Amino acid sequence: MIEAIPTQFIIIFVGLLAVMAFVGLNAIVLVYLERKVAGFIHRRPGPYEVGPPCFPHGILQPFADGLKLVGKQLFTPRGADSILFWLAPMISIAPAIVCFIVIPFGPHLQIVNTNVGLVLILAFTGINVLALCLAGWASQNKYGLIGAARDISQGVAYEIPLLLVVLSVVFMTGTFNLFDIADGQGAWPWQWYIFYQPLAFIIFFICALAETNRNPFDLPEAESELTAGFHTEYSGMGFACFFLAEYAYMVVASCIIAILFLGGFQGPVLPGGWWFLAKVYVLLLIMIWIRWTFPRVRFDQLLNICWKWLIPLAVLNLLITLAVIAI
Amino acid sequence: MNLDLRLDTSGDFYARKFQPTKREDTLILNMGPQHPSTHGVLRIILEIDGEYILRAEPVLGYIHRMHEKMAEVMSYPQYLPNPARTDYLHGLAWNWAHVAAVERLMGLEVPERAEYIRVITCELNRITSHLLWWGAYLLDLGAFTPIMYAFDDRERIQDILQRITGSRLTYCYYRFGGVSNDIDDRFIEETRKQCSRMKPRFKMFKDLVTDNFILRKRVEEIGEIPADTCRKYGATGPVLRGSGVPYDVRRAEPYSVYDRFDFNIPSYDTCDAMGRYLVRMDEMQESIKIIEQALDTLPEGDYIMPKAPKKPKPPAGDVYFALEGARGKIGFHLVSDGDKSPYRLKLRAPGFSNLSLFSEVSEGVLIADAVSILGSLDLVIP
């Protein structure tokens, strides 16, 4: 019987399980990291007291958080569209997991090696906008609605410069295959694409922050303006799904940046997988650092940054890349 | 599913009073009192077009506790702890206004040392109030870290005040004719240490926060309040000084021993949220200047006048006593009929007047700017 199943499916199935574990584990680490780094920046210890003394520095905190979220009552507000309302968190989390399938974690650590890996990731991350829109719309809450509206205009606007800078890299390498892009760069930092495309790196990083709704671009869930924006009405696992998805997208964004600009799994001495992980976590730490340092921009400023600065710069960057390639 | 959100306007009394206009494409949004940036005490009904505010109407009274009625049924000493509760961030100023109004009516002469102690503690309290405002305002703007830095200093000052006054937030330290407790060498030493500690901190705050590009974009040219609007609405304090009028009760109507100290009244004529922000930041430094001068020239003597009335019975008549609180002019209008409790006590809360201009200022701004304006008014709703 077993022989009847194509190996490809088995690999994908096992891979998906592994990815889910990876996403869950990442979330746990990131929650702890975020709170500890926030504490460090705030000059306070952060979580410290959870569990018996054999678990110092509150390392059980993410588990306690998770347990709390699982234990909470699921609550559908009156007048909300219950189907869309509960579909939204799932639509949010599912594509995030699929994205990991095509990411080369190491020279031999990739679930599916496909020629259109980059396109696949960009397409799947785009679905998140739909999920947040549905969440805000279906919860029958005005703050949710405004949050959803903000998310759509923000997500759509920032998709454009993001695609344009990805194109510049693709023109350089001539492939959409993530493995090939990473493989094409050398082991040493000066061989990475960040040195050929510094502007593209900056634009991509800003867009990644905006696409993942991280501070200073966390407008769809701006706490002091919209209470919690699109997830105002979600509790328990509904909220946890958005939360997981946000962290998953952060990891995806960091992975893409690492692959496109920082040489992916390439690096001297150590095996590739470790280099990849290290690069991803450095990027994540920078994101966390930014979140706890800057105030939030205003919505029109956010769109101005995109339309008046990032898109022209991205076009310019693309043109220069093309000119250099043509010569 | 009914998604006609305009139907939700059939809410409570205030929502019904806030009738929708003829326009069909607007949204009535209820902001607060459980909204994070109204800090649990204020509710604003907004009519918005997209994210632009067309009309705004604040609804108050969520923490109104009828202190004026309480004053009429309590005797003067019983009422002592009350005023600090009206403005929980600058309690000592209210405490002071109360005792000073009674002293003025009775013609009591407060010993000089007590006046100096009052100045020192009240200014310390002003710094804590401004620090908390600073942190909370930046929290409203989405910056999470500064409030922790603000609390670092705030806690130290509260520790100093706690040892002398016995409380950390709602003080009841001043008495008719003086203060309840003399300050000692440790207080003086700790205060001096804290003053010298805070001076470099202000530079750090400026480098870290005030000069931040994103923050400047969020507060500059936001919520412009011309000086004449301030006058029409009776706005005082940092709101007024941020509009270019250097009016400070400590200078305009000098009470206590303020006329002996050398301090500036910061004012910025940009009229925007940045002006109000900078006024408060400068004011903290001026307060430190006052405290240091007061500590240098602290006279010896009684901390409370001998034979201070324990149960005062002021003569019939009425007085008005105004002083400068952290949020503006605090006024006590005390009408006495010669009995042991006031005949009528009217409290002028600066936040009340300052907030009343919000609906005019917020017309046509974005929701995010409205939050910024609200924060820059520094509200403690009476």
Added chain:
Amino acid sequence: MSEENAKPEKAPDKEKEVKKKEEPQVPKYTGYDYDCFLAPQELLKAVTKLDHADFFLEDVSCVDMQEGFQVVYHFDRFSQPGRVVLRVMISRENPEIPSIYDIFPGAAWHERECFDFFGVRFTGHPNLIPLLLDPEHQGPPPLLKEETALKDLNQLYPDRVHTPVSPDSEEFVKEINNCSNQKSRNQS
């Protein structure tokens, strides 16, 4: 204390009544630099004059007494600080007084507060609804006093002149223009 160098409250009018100066404890400085009673119909005229003289509204307050409600308006000035207080007596049976909202929009909330606590109706107020009290509040306004507890003007203000001043009089104009707390301070 400011009382030290303050002069006794200057009487607003050339006094004919005998002040009850026997009381030893009469405050030296009451915080008022010009204090006058007005007739209700002349309130708006007086407030307009104050507006033109660059005053700002501090607050509107109300005192319940035997003669009726005394509505108290406090004004102060930024450029030349000095407090002016206008007192208007209105009857308890028909507590109506013109709103000064059109001159000082900041009065809107103070007037609503008086409406809440005393039931004073301000005619011409655009939005006279409860501000601080629960709109479903039942019963009499909370700051009304019981009949027995009411005091009259002579008991509460033994040393003031209670006759209304006309805002057109030269006296009034001169007083509000020259009113300054420095004046009463420096004379001591």
